[in-house]
Amino acid sequence: MAFILGVDIGGTDIKLGIVDEAASKPAARELVSGTIPTRAGEGPERAAARVRAWCDGQGASRVEAAGIACAGLIDGRRGLLHVSPNLGGWVDAPLRDLFERALGVPAVVENDANAAAYGEWRAGAGRGLSSFVCLTLGTGVGGGIVLGGSLYRGATGFAGEIGHAVICADGPPCACGNRGCLEALIGARAIVRRARELYGASGGARAEPAAGRSPEELARAAARGDEVAARVFAETGRYLGIALANIVHILAPEAIAVGGGVAGAGEILFGPARETLRRSVMDDRMAEVRVVPAELGNRAAVLGSALLAHAEAAGAR
Ligand SMILES: [Zn+2]
Incomplete structure (x- = not known):
């Protein structure tokens, strides 16, 4: 079974969840979930490193893809966060590249409300x-x-x-x-x-x-x-x-x-x-x-970003 990581970066906290690839089934929920501090002032690269450390702590070495959601204007095709109301200084941040490098797996980047909508559509x-x-x-x-x-x-x-x-x-x-x-x-x-x-x-x-x-x-x-x-x-x-x-x-x-x-x-x-x-x-x-x-409460963007990453990875195969 393959696992996908969902990440929802807020101004204060980063919500994380590991979802199994069968998550498109209606009963899909996260297998493991957690929260770590964002510390936006330290920049996106440090945040990506902390996400990696959290994953390692779950023994989730089999994560195959990652979905990264955050508030703001996101150019998903280029994997860029253009600007975010919650993440001062993260301007034109290449989140996809940073997270792919930190995690060693393909990543997709999406606006948090879009990710939540996708999660609700697939599983809510x-x-x-x-x-x-x-x-x-x-x-x-x-x-x-x-x-x-x-x-x-x-x-x-x-x-x-x-x-x-x-x-x-x-x-x-x-x-x-x-x-x-x-x-x-x-x-x-x-x-x-x-x-x-x-x-x-x-x-x-x-x-x-x-x-x-x-x-x-x-x-x-x-x-x-x-x-x-x-x-x-x-x-x-x-x-x-x-x-x-x-x-x-x-x-x-x-x-x-x-x-x-x-x-x-x-x-x-x-x-x-x-x-x-x-x-x-x-x-x-x-x-x-x-x-x-x-239906998915405040985990919608975590689940949605993971499902999006899985769909895009499947499309690329
Ligand atoms: Zn306005």
Whole structure:
């Protein structure tokens, strides 16, 4: 049996997993998983060496390929990370070459949200579909698109940046330099900021002192009946619904999965999102797209990058 390594490089931690080559089967999960610190300031070469050390520690000498995922603009064909919001200084970093050298096996490099979408398509919420979109809602808002049975990367490799689709032209500034991007409206920081503003305005901050700290706390407050928290998620769901309608108008996929920490809020988010989608599309039939929670949790990019590496290695054979 062959094993494939999946690597998800975040700003703080690197998530790692070893997946067996039969992982395309629905029950596929990682055989071994772990986390090591990123220490981005030390540069990508040192990170690749630490990943190698972790692999050696698992006795995984039979790893046959590696998938490397991280946030940012990735040119997968050249194996380059162009620029990343989380990895300062990793500019035009030749991640594929660095990891191939460190690990001694073929590597593929992919945007983390694309890898997560691929993972969900192969082993999660998008199984068996030929057109599928996956959104990951966290500090950043990422997207990935599967069309005609393969990951769609576009002419540049940068396709799927749904988090930077403009939802509200005069909206709040986004880290990318635009205003009113989906990420600037429903990223974790935007949710927390809006909650604090509303608690401040309503004098309710004392009633729910913890709720304004994170989307997760806010979701718990909403579940306890906190009106401000419920209002924030209703608004968040509405913005999400507008984005879903845009996706449907452009791609008309069979399903859209929504994952990431913010999506953990569940129906208080999905309900208003589906309702807005229904009201926003040109024709009722367009609203028949399934909008579902993602299934693989925060390991989607690890599993997806490994499955992608395996598929590319198989294609090259
Ligand atoms: Zn943006």
